[in-house]
Amino acid sequence: MDHHDDEDEKVPLIQQLLDSPFLLLFLGVVIPMVIYNLWGFIDILTIPAAK
Template structure:
């Protein structure tokens, strides 16, 4: 059987971040919002000029 961890040893950074579900929720929303906003702006700026009759 393994010995329990001492109280002065902290969990790794990745584990501490993944243990916070609301932080993950906010990060996911920010990444999606930023990605789709930048993608939409890129699409608008690269549209060819329309030829009007």
């Protein structure tokens, strides 16, 4: 019986990223924070000036 080891096979990058729980936690906190902050700044900048 031919036993083939997959140790020489590279793990895809996306699988390495998805296998890291702390990286996923970091991205899950940082990405919404950045989006909401950008959304807030854009909202503030588009408010018309008072007369």
